[in-house]
Amino acid sequence: MAPHEHHAHPTDAFEGPEEVARVVADGEIALGFVREVVEAVLDLDRGPVRSVLDIGSGPGVATVELARLLPGATVLALDASGSMTEAVRERAATAGAADRVDARQSEIPDGLDELSDVDLVWASMSLHHVGDEVAALRGVRDTLSRHGIVAILEFGDQRRLLPPGDDELADRVEAAYREFFEAQQHHWHGDTPSGELTDMVEQAGLTVLDDHVSVITHRPPLDEAQRRYVTGSLVRARRQLEGHLARRDLRALDRLADDPDRPDAPVVVSRRIVLASR
Numbered sequence: 001m002a003p004h005e006h007h008a009h010p011t012d013a014f015e016g017p018e019e020v021a022r023v024v025a026d027g028e029i030a031l032g033f034v035r036e037v038v039e040a041v042l043d044l045d046r047g048p049v050r051s052v053l054d055i056g057s058g059p060g061v062a063t064v065e066l067a068r069l070l071p072g073a074t075v076l077a078l079d080a081s082g083s084m085t086e087a088v089r090e091r092a093a094t095a096g097a098a099d100r101v102d103a104r105q106s107e108i109p110d111g112l113d114e115l116s117d118v119d120l121v122w123a124s125m126s127l128h129h130v131g132d133e134v135a136a137l138r139g140v141r142d143t144l145s146r147h148g149i150v151a152i153l154e155f156g157d158q159r160r161l162l163p164p165g166d167d168e169l170a171d172r173v174e175a176a177y178r179e180f181f182e183a184q185q186h187h188w189h190g191d192t193p194s195g196e197l198t199d200m201v202e203q204a205g206l207t208v209l210d211d212h213v214s215v216i217t218h219r220p221p222l223d224e225a226q227r228r229y230v231t232g233s234l235v236r237a238r239r240q241l242e243g244h245l246a247r248r249d250l251r252a253l254d255r256l257a258d259d260p261d262r263p264d265a266p267v268v269v270s271r272r273i274v275l276a277s278r
Contacts, residue, residue, distance in 0.1 A: 014081040020059045022236070023084070025229040027061030030269050032216045033124070034065040037151045037273060040210065041120060046147040046277075049073050049119045053143060055108050056080075056126020060088030060101070066122060067097045073119070077103040078111045109139035118143045124153040124271075127197075134195075137204030144278050150206065154197060156213040156270030161230050162256070163265045169252055173237065176244040183244075197274055206276040213272050220264035230267060231257050 054063045057077035077088045085105040092101035130136040234257035
């Protein structure tokens with residue numbers, strides 16, 4: 001079951017060291033998706049990847065991994081948050097990749113206007129934050145080189161991380177998250193409707209090359225970082241579901257988050273991965 005990875009989207013919601021640490025944990029638990037996508041892009045054999053654009057980069061977990069996996073490429077990270085942009089720079093410097101990784105604070109699609117000849121655009125868990133997704137995808141299309149690829153990663157199947165033993169609680173949390181997500185739709189997109197992902201990709205003038213759901217499972221025993229990720233996710237679920245979940249269930253999430261002896265359950269994270277070209 002979930003808690004999901006849905007968030008409210010004001011820019012200042014992504015500022016500060018606590019938010020950076022949270023998004024780092026989210027990125028590291030899903031790091032395997034970067035390797036999977038890079039392998040898929042290279043298997044397409046459309047030419048060398050010399051320039052990469054990471055839109056909505058967060059603190060740069062994927063940005064720096066892209067630089068590591070593609071040593072012949074430069075990587076530009078764009079994010080609307082100043083905290084996240086600074087975190088990208090620090091992470092790149094720590095990894096010894098500062099000479100090939102740049103970071104700019106910019107909204108999407110505004111920050112795309114002057115970019116071109118990009119061989120790989122990485123858009124992981126960022127598109128749903130944009131008010132007009134089709135317009136953003138058109139901007140992405142215009143940045144691509146002749147053989148360029150855009151990799152879009154969005155919500156896959158439900159993320160599961162609650163300890164085993166209470167399937168009814170899991171079902172109620174899942175129902176509450178569906179209600180929460182529906183309530184957020186207008187806030188995220190305003191009067192611009194959000195469509196089915198591949199439909200929006202095609203409306204933007206891109207051709208879908210691949211569309212599948214991929215799953216990463218971290219099996220017990222979890223390491224310390226993975227347990228921190230689970231705890232942070234439970235705390236966030238408790239906060240997000242206020243008003244959508246009964247008090248007894250909110251208290252149950254509190255107890256799980258606060259329990260140092262909470263049993264580990266497999267942490268299952270999934271992404272829908274769409275690869276597209278001009």
